[in-house]
Amino acid sequence: MRLAILLPWLAFLLQACVGGPAATDQQTVLISGANRGIGLEFARQFAARGWRVIGTARDPAAAAELSALAAADPDVSVEPLDVTDVGAIDALAARLHGRPIDLLLLNAALGPTPQSAMLPLAKLDFELARLSFETNALGPLRLTRALMDNVTASTRRQIVAIGTDSGSFGATSKAPILYHYKASKTALHMYMLTLSFEAPARGVTVAILHPGLVGTNEQLARFPGAMKTPDSVAGMMQVIEGLTPADNGRFLDWRGESMPW
Numbered sequence: 001m002r003l004a005i006l007l008p009w010l011a012f013l014l015q016a017c018v019g020g021p022a023a024t025d026q027q028t029v030l031i032s033g034a035n036r037g038i039g040l041e042f043a044r045q046f047a048a049r050g051w052r053v054i055g056t057a058r059d060p061a062a063a064a065e066l067s068a069l070a071a072a073d074p075d076v077s078v079e080p081l082d083v084t085d086v087g088a089i090d091a092l093a094a095r096l097h098g099r100p101i102d103l104l105l106l107n108a109a110l111g112p113t114p115q116s117a118m119l120p121l122a123k124l125d126f127e128l129a130r131l132s133f134e135t136n137a138l139g140p141l142r143l144t145r146a147l148m149d150n151v152t153a154s155t156r157r158q159i160v161a162i163g164t165d166s167g168s169f170g171a172t173s174k175a176p177i178l179y180h181y182k183a184s185k186t187a188l189h190m191y192m193l194t195l196s197f198e199a200p201a202r203g204v205t206v207a208i209l210h211p212g213l214v215g216t217n218e219q220l221a222r223f224p225g226a227m228k229t230p231d232s233v234a235g236m237m238q239v240i241e242g243l244t245p246a247d248n249g250r251f252l253d254w255r256g257e258s259m260p261w
C-alpha cells in the first residue's frame with residue numbers, strides 16, 4: 001500500500017532528474033547551405049518533425065525563407081557560414097562548442113551553372129576548378145573536423161554528405177561535361193569513405209546520399225524526370241531515419257538503394 005503511494009512520486013522525481021522524455025528526445029541537425037534548394041527543404045522537414053535545426057547560410061541577411069522559418073520556430077536558428085572560409089568554420093565551431101550535433105548534414109555545394117556545365121577541355125576555367133574543390137570537397141571535410149566533437153557528444157552520431165551520381169565512376173553520364181563538379185564530388189565521396197574507416201572508433205556513422213535529379217532551379221526542373229525538392233528530401237529523410245552503424249561508409253540514393261562508387 002505504502003509503495004503504491006510512493007511510486008508516482010518516484011516516477012516524477014526520476015523524470016525531473018533526467019529532464020523528461022521531450023527534452024531528452026529532441027535531436028539536433030546542422031545543415032550547411034540551408035538557405036535554398038535541398039538544404040532549405042531539409043530545414044523545413046526536420047523542423048516539422050520537431051528537430052532542433054541549425055541552418056547555415058553564406059549570407060543570413062539574404063536568407064529570407066530560412067529566416068522566416070527561424071522566426072516561426074524557436075528550435076530553428078541561422079548561422080553564417082561560407083565553407084571555403086577556414087576562419088568562419090572555426091568561428092562556428094567556437095560558437096557551437098559543447099553543443100551535441102546528432103546529424104551533420106553536409107549539403108552546401110557549388111553546382112554547375114548553365115555557363116560552366118557544358119564547357120569542354122579547351123574552355124575549362126581552372127579558377128572554377130579550385131573553387132569547386134574548396135566548396136565541394138575541402139569545405140565539408142574541414143567542417144566535419146571542426147564539428148567532430150559535437151557529433152561525438154550526441155546521441156545519434158551521424159554524418160551525412162550529399163553526394164551525386166555525377167561523382168560516381170559507375171553512374172556518371174559519359175558526356176564530356178561538368179568536369180569540375182564531377183571531380184570535386186568524387187573527391188567528397190572518397191573523403192567520406194576514408195573518414196568512415198576511423199569514424200566507428202568514435203561511435204560515428206558516415207554515409208553519402210545521392211538525392212536524385214531534383215528541380216531546385218529552373219534549368220534542372222526542365223529535365224525530364226526531375227523530382228520535386230520536397231519528394232527527394234522526404235525520401236532522404238526516410239533513409240537517414242533508418243541509418244544504423246551497419247550503414248557506415250555506404251553510398252545510397254534517396255530511395256535507400258546502393259549507388260556504385
Ligand SMILES: NC(=O)c1ccc[n+]([C@@H]2O[C@H](COP(=O)([O-])OP(=O)(O)OC[C@H]3O[C@@H](n4cnc5c(N)ncnc54)[C@H](OP(=O)(O)O)[C@@H]3O)[C@@H](O)[C@H]2O)c1
Nearest residue numbers: 033035036037038058082083107108109162164213214216
Ligand atoms: N539538385 C540536384 O539535382 C542534385 C543532384 C545531385 C546532387 N545534388 C547535391 O545536393 C546538394 C544541394 O543541391 P541543390 O540543388 O539544393 O543546390 P543549390 O540550390 O545550388 O544550393 C546550394 C547551396 O549551397 C550553398 N553554397 C554554395 N557555395 C557555398 C559555400 N562556399 N559556402 C556555404 N554554402 C555554399 C548555396 O548558398 P548560396 O545561396 O549562398 O549560393 C546554397 O545554399 C548539393 O550538394 C548538390 O551537389 C543536387
